[in-house]
Amino acid sequence: MAKLHVSTTINGEPMEFLCEPGDTMLDALRGPLALTGSKEGCASGDCGACSITLDDRLVCSCLMLAVESEGHEIRTIEGLAHGDKLHPLQQKFLEEAALQCGICTPGMLVASDALLRQNPRPSEEDVRFWLAGNLCRCTGYDKIVRAVLETAAEMREQGTRESRQ
Amino acid sequence: MNVIANNKWIGQRTIRPDGVDKVTGRAGYAADTTMPGMIWGKILRSPHPHARIRGINTAKAEALPGVKAVVTARDIVDFPVDKSVMLGIQDMRWMCRNVMAREKALFPGHPVAAVAATSEAIAAQACELIEVDYEVLPWSIEIDDAILPDAPILHEFIKFEGKPSNIAGRMEIKKGDVAEGFKQAEVVVERSFTTRPVHQGYIEPHACLVSVAADNKTTIWSSSQGQFMVRAMTAHLSGIPQSDIRAIPAEIGGGFGGKTIVYLEPLATLLAKKSGRPVKMVMTREEVMRSTGPTSGSKSTVKIGAKKDGTIVAAQGTFYLQAGALPGSPIRGAVGCSFSPYDIPNVLSVGFDVVSNRSKVAAYRAPGAPIGAYAVECVLDELAEALKMDPLELRLKNAAKQGTKAAHGPVFPRIGYVETLQAAKAHPHYTAPLGKYQGRGVASGFWFNAGGESSAQVNITEDGNVVVTTGHPDIGGSRAAIANICAELLGIDYRRVSVLIGDTATVGFSNLTGGSRVLFASAMVVTQSTEKIIATLRERAAKIWEIDPEAVKWENGAAHPASPNAGQFEPLTLAQLAEKAPQMGGPIGAGVQLNTEGAEGGFGTHICDVEVDVELGIVRVIRYTAVQDVGRAIHPSYVEGQMQGGVAQGIGWALNEEYIYNKDGKVDNPGFLDYRMPVCSDLPMLDAVMVEVPNPKHPQGVKGVGEVPLVPVMAAVANAIHNALGKRFYSLPMSPPKVLEVLEGKG
Numbered sequence A: 001m002a003k004l005h006v007s008t009t010i011n012g013e014p015m016e017f018l019c020e021p022g023d024t025m026l027d028a029l030r031g032p033l034a035l036t037g038s039k040e041g042c043a044s045g046d047c048g049a050c051s052i053t054l055d056d057r058l059v060c061s062c063l064m065l066a067v068e069s070e071g072h073e074i075r076t077i078e079g080l081a082h083g084d085k086l087h088p089l090q091q092k093f094l095e096e097a098a099l100q101c102g103i104c105t106p107g108m109l110v111a112s113d114a115l116l117r118q119n120p121r122p123s124e125e126d127v128r129f130w131l132a133g134n135l136c137r138c139t140g141y142d143k144i145v146r147a148v149l150e151t152a153a154e155m156r157e158q159g160t161r162e163s164r165q
Numbered sequence B: 001m002n003v004i005a006n007n008k009w010i011g012q013r014t015i016r017p018d019g020v021d022k023v024t025g026r027a028g029y030a031a032d033t034t035m036p037g038m039i040w041g042k043i044l045r046s047p048h049p050h051a052r053i054r055g056i057n058t059a060k061a062e063a064l065p066g067v068k069a070v071v072t073a074r075d076i077v078d079f080p081v082d083k084s085v086m087l088g089i090q091d092m093r094w095m096c097r098n099v100m101a102r103e104k105a106l107f108p109g110h111p112v113a114a115v116a117a118t119s120e121a122i123a124a125q126a127c128e129l130i131e132v133d134y135e136v137l138p139w140s141i142e143i144d145d146a147i148l149p150d151a152p153i154l155h156e157f158i159k160f161e162g163k164p165s166n167i168a169g170r171m172e173i174k175k176g177d178v179a180e181g182f183k184q185a186e187v188v189v190e191r192s193f194t195t196r197p198v199h200q201g202y203i204e205p206h207a208c209l210v211s212v213a214a215d216n217k218t219t220i221w222s223s224s225q226g227q228f229m230v231r232a233m234t235a236h237l238s239g240i241p242q243s244d245i246r247a248i249p250a251e252i253g254g255g256f257g258g259k260t261i262v263y264l265e266p267l268a269t270l271l272a273k274k275s276g277r278p279v280k281m282v283m284t285r286e287e288v289m290r291s292t293g294p295t296s297g298s299k300s301t302v303k304i305g306a307k308k309d310g311t312i313v314a315a316q317g318t319f320y321l322q323a324g325a326l327p328g329s330p331i332r333g334a335v336g337c338s339f340s341p342y343d344i345p346n347v348l349s350v351g352f353d354v355v356s357n358r359s360k361v362a363a364y365r366a367p368g369a370p371i372g373a374y375a376v377e378c379v380l381d382e383l384a385e386a387l388k389m390d391p392l393e394l395r396l397k398n399a400a401k402q403g404t405k406a407a408h409g410p411v412f413p414r415i416g417y418v419e420t421l422q423a424a425k426a427h428p429h430y431t432a433p434l435g436k437y438q439g440r441g442v443a444s445g446f447w448f449n450a451g452g453e454s455s456a457q458v459n460i461t462e463d464g465n466v467v468v469t470t471g472h473p474d475i476g477g478s479r480a481a482i483a484n485i486c487a488e489l490l491g492i493d494y495r496r497v498s499v500l501i502g503d504t505a506t507v508g509f510s511n512l513t514g515g516s517r518v519l520f521a522s523a524m525v526v527t528q529s530t531e532k533i534i535a536t537l538r539e540r541a542a543k544i545w546e547i548d549p550e551a552v553k554w555e556n557g558a559a560h561p562a563s564p565n566a567g568q569f570e571p572l573t574l575a576q577l578a579e580k581a582p583q584m585g586g587p588i589g590a591g592v593q594l595n596t597e598g599a600e601g602g603f604g605t606h607i608c609d610v611e612v613d614v615e616l617g618i619v620r621v622i623r624y625t626a627v628q629d630v631g632r633a634i635h636p637s638y639v640e641g642q643m644q645g646g647v648a649q650g651i652g653w654a655l656n657e658e659y660i661y662n663k664d665g666k667v668d669n670p671g672f673l674d675y676r677m678p679v680c681s682d683l684p685m686l687d688a689v690m691v692e693v694p695n696p697k698h699p700q701g702v703k704g705v706g707e708v709p710l711v712p713v714m715a716a717v718a719n720a721i722h723n724a725l726g727k728r729f730y731s732l733p734m735s736p737p738k739v740l741e742v743l744e745g746k747g
C-alpha cells in the first residue's frame, strides 16, 4: 500500500512526513521525523515514556496513529527548551537530580509541563496522580515530585515578579 | 585514608555532565541509533514451556521478499554441556543456550530462530513462516513441582546426589556448630517463606545495532551494563575474535542487574554477518517480560535461637531459589548475606539452585540478598516480639561490628551497621504516633559490594580543561560523582571536567556496572590517573621555575612554590601549563588500569509505616525512612536517588509485583498494565538518611551504595503490616487478595 502523506505542526514548525496507515505517532516521531527524544517503553500506553501533547492535551504517542496528527499541533520533549535556554522544569530536574538513567525523563518532563500549564499550583497529591501514568523505575519518584513542585513555586514567583514590573 | 580537607566538590550536589542531553531528549540510547542500509532483526520464540526441537525449516522464511538472513542455533558457537566456560559469573554453556534454544526449548519465549529483513513487519512475518518441529514435553514452573522425585528433568546432565535432577547446585556456609548453638537457645523462632519472581523492570527494553564488515570488523551499539561483557560474550557466541569487535556503550535506560548479560547482540551480529547489512534489534515490552530477567522466586526456612536477654546463639537458613531454565540463581546472595549483619556464633546457611521452565533469571540489585533478608528479618521481628524487646534493640545487641567474623567468612573492618541502627532509633520517624490500621516495621540488610577491574584515562585539553574517560556505563549518575572527584583533586571547577564512557576500543578493560562497584572502582583509577597528571604538572612548573619538582605544590588548580624558600613565583594555572605543553614535554594525560580491591560491604536499616485498608485489603506505604552507611557520599543526590529507587522497587516486590503463570505454563501478565510496578501515586516521599563511615581502603572513602537499599524493604513492609494488623504474612507479594484472606482468617 502506498504511504500516507501527513502535514502537521511539531514544536511550532510545520512538518510533513510519510507513514503507513498503522504507524503510531511514536513510530513517525522516532522514524521519519528523527525526533528520538520520545521513548518507547511499552507501546501499550502504560509507561508514559512516549508522552507528547496533541493540541495541548497530554497523550501517549504510542497509542495515537501518526495520521491523526494531520492539521494538529504536536509538542515533544525536543520543543521544551527555547534554543539554549532550558525550560524551568528541565533546569530543576538537573538541579534536583530528578533523573537517574534518564529514559523516563522526556516523558516525565512533557507530562509535568502539561500539568503546570493547566494547574500552576499543584499539590503533592496532584503531581503524584498526574504523573501516575509515567513510570520511573530508578528514582522512586521522590526527587521528581520535589522538582515539579519547586518549579511550580518558582514559576509562580517569576510570574508575580514579571507582572509587578 | 587520604582525607581531603575543605572539599569543594566532593559531597556537593553538582549538575551531572550528561544531564542536559538527558533532559532535552538528545541522549542516544541504543534504540535511538540508526545506520545507513540498516535492516531489522526479529526473534521467533518458543510457544511451549518445554519441548524437544526435532527440526527447523527456514526455507519459506528465507524465500520471503525482503528477508536478508535467518539464523538458528546452528549458527551460534556451541559450548558442550560437559565443560564449563566461565565469563565472570556466567557460564557460556548456559549463555549459548539462553540466547538461542539448542536441543530443547526450555521456556515460553525461548528464542528458536532469528530473522533480519528490510522492515520490522517483514521480519515478523518471516518468523511466522519458520516451521519448527517440536516434541512437547511435560514441564514444571514452581520450585515445589521441579524438585518432586518424578518431576520432568530439564537437563539430563545435571545430577544431584547421583541422580538426574532439577537441583543444579548447592552452596553452604557454616560457622560454629548450629546444633550445639540451638541447645543454648531459650527462645527459638522458625518460619518458612515464599517469594515470587519479580522483574528488574527497567523502562528501556533491550536494544542493539550491529554492523559487521566483510573482514569481520564488527561494531555494536547497545545498552548494557558493560560494553566489555557485550564484546566478550558476542565474541564467544559468534566466533569473531574480540579484537575485531568494538562495543560502543549507548546510554542505558535502567538495568538493575538485568542488563549484565546479552540477549540480542550475538543474534544481531550473526544476522549482520550473514546479510552483509547493519542489523537493529529492539525487544518489545512483552519480550522483555517473557524472556529476560527476572530474579528468582524462592522458598526458604529460617530458624533463629536466642537467650532470654536477646543474645542470638544460633541461626539456620535453607534457601531454594529458582534459576529459571538454566542453572545460576543467586544463592550466594541469599546464603551469604542474610545473616551477615549479625554477630552469631553458630550459623548454617544452605542454598539450592533449582531449574524449571521459566526464563533464566538475571541479576537484580543485590541478587539473592533481599530474598534471604526477607526471611531472616521477619523471623527477627517475631523473635523480638517473643522476647518483648524493641526490634532495633535486638539488632543492636547482636549487630556485627569491626572485628566480627561474618557468617560468610570475612572479618569485618570498620563498618557502619551500628550507626545505621542508632540513626534509625534516633530518627523522629521511629517514635511518631500511628493511627488505626497503621503499623510500623523495621528491617536491616547487607550486601557484599564488589571491586574488580577498572580503567580510566584522564586528558588535559589544550585549553586547560579535563576529559575523563572510564569504561563503565553510567546507569544512575556515576559521571557526576567522577567529575566531582576529578575537579576536587585538580582544584578546578567541576564544570571544566567532562566525563565520557569509552568504548571497548578506546579505554582499557573495565568490568560491568554491577555489584555496586562502579564508583568504588572508577574513583580509584580516576584518582590515580589524576595524581599522575598532578605530578606531571608539578614537574612542568618546576622546569619553568628551574626548581625541584618537590618544591612545587598543586593547589586550587595551579602550581605554587611549596614554601617561601622554594622561591618567589606567580602560580601557574592548569590552563597556563596546558598552553605551554607543546614546548614543555608534550600532551598531558594519564591512564590507569587496576584490579581494585577493598570494596567493603554495605549496611542499611529501614523504617516503614503502612496503612491497611481492611475493606479492600490494600496496603499503602505512608512513610518510609531508609538509613544506610554509604561510606562517603561523593554526590549526595545520586546516593539518595539510589536509596529511594531501591526502596520503591522493594515496595513493589513486597506488595504487588509477581509473575503470574497460566495453566499452559505461560506468563499471564507480560505488560506494565498487569505487572504492576509502583507508580507515582502509590508512594510517599522516601526519606534517605546517609550515614557516612568512610571505607578506609578507598581514597575517598567510597562504599557501594546501589544495592543495599533493596535488601531490607520486603521485611520492613511485612513487619509493618504485622504491626498494623497483628497478623503475619509469610509469602510475597502481600497483594490485596492475600491480605483479605488473612484478614478473614483464611490465610
Ligand code: FES
Binding pocket: A039, A040, A041, A042, A043, A044, A045, A046, A047, A048, A049, A050, A051, A060, A061, A062, A063
Ligand atoms: S511507550 Fe507509550 S506509554 Fe509506554
Ligand code: FES
Binding pocket: A098, A099, A100, A101, A102, A103, A104, A105, A135, A136, A137, A138, A139, B203, B253, B254
Ligand atoms: S530515571 Fe530511569 S526510569 Fe526514570
